[in-house]
Amino acid sequence: MERLKGGIAVAALVLVAVTGCKEETEGSSRPDERPGGGGGAALAAVDSLTVKGRAPKTGYDRDKFGSPWADTDSNGCGTRDDILKRDLEDVKFKDGDCTVASGVLDPDPYGGKEITFTRGRSQVDIDHLVALSDAWQKGAGQWDASKRIALANDPLNLLAVDAGPNRSKGDGDAATWLPPNKSYRCTYVAAQVAVKKKYGLWVTTAEKAAMKSVLSGCPDQELPSGGNPTKAPARFHAD
Numbered sequence: 001m002e003r004l005k006g007g008i009a010v011a012a013l014v015l016v017a018v019t020g021c022k023e024e025t026e027g028s029s030r031p032d033e034r035p036g037g038g039g040g041a042a043l044a045a046v047d048s049l050t051v052k053g054r055a056p057k058t059g060y061d062r063d064k065f066g067s068p069w070a071d072t073d074s075n076g077c078g079t080r081d082d083i084l085k086r087d088l089e090d091v092k093f094k095d096g097d098c099t100v101a102s103g104v105l106d107p108d109p110y111g112g113k114e115i116t117f118t119r120g121r122s123q124v125d126i127d128h129l130v131a132l133s134d135a136w137q138k139g140a141g142q143w144d145a146s147k148r149i150a151l152a153n154d155p156l157n158l159l160a161v162d163a164g165p166n167r168s169k170g171d172g173d174a175a176t177w178l179p180p181n182k183s184y185r186c187t188y189v190a191a192q193v194a195v196k197k198k199y200g201l202w203v204t205t206a207e208k209a210a211m212k213s214v215l216s217g218c219p220d221q222e223l224p225s226g227g228n229p230t231k232a233p234a235r236f237h238a239d
Contacts, residue, residue, distance in 0.1 A: 042190035042223040043215040049193065050202040060136045063239040066149035072232045079153040083126050087160035088117055108162040110179040115162050125163040129188065130195045131171035139201045145238035146231045156227030157195045174214065175206040186218035194224040
């Protein structure tokens with residue numbers, strides 16, 4: 001997960017203090033909104049990705065991907081809360097059914113531990129599986145703002161995880177960072193392949209080799225599919 005510029009960091013979003021919290025309501029069972037399979041074998045899909053060198057990071061700014069956690073699916077809730085509702089169990093809300101006040105990440109996919117989420121003092125991050133600065137250096141720097149905003153808020157590219165291992169990732173790709181939880185690596189890499197294929201992002205030679213190395217150990221791993229359209233609604237803008 002990359003730190004957000006313009007005075008708003010990912011850590012600030014994850015650890016933002018919530019005051020004036022009144023009555024909490026019990027959340028329903030976790031919404032079944034995770035991207036599904038059906039995209040074929042992830043290992044085979046790696047060969048469909050364009051291979052190029054990493055472009056310079058020149059010009060990259062988180063603001064180029066729009067305001068953090070924009071409600072691009074127009075459901076009335078910000079993207080961050082959508083992902084918390086999707087990925088946490090025992091969800092409780094603050095005032096309604098949008099702002100997640102607490103829940104349990106069981107288990108954290110990156111570390112395999114149970115993590116309690118309490119808004120304002122949480123160790124849960126929402127990770128961009130394909131980091132935004134990595135995307136910038138592999139095609140997104142050439143996109144229009146609408147496509148960048150879509151990528152930053154696409155559930156296919158987002159996952160609730162333990163902040164510790166996530167922040168060690170930085171903007172790493174599969175060649176430079178994999179989850180410590182080895183049992184999750186096939187799922188993680190398959191998701192990165194799916195995102196890069198969906199948005200037309202390229203991979204480096206080392207990245208492709210790393211993807212194939214992981215997925216060769218799980219050749220039946222399905223390629224995730226679904227998520228949001230690759231263009232955000234026209235009302236959203238980026239600096």
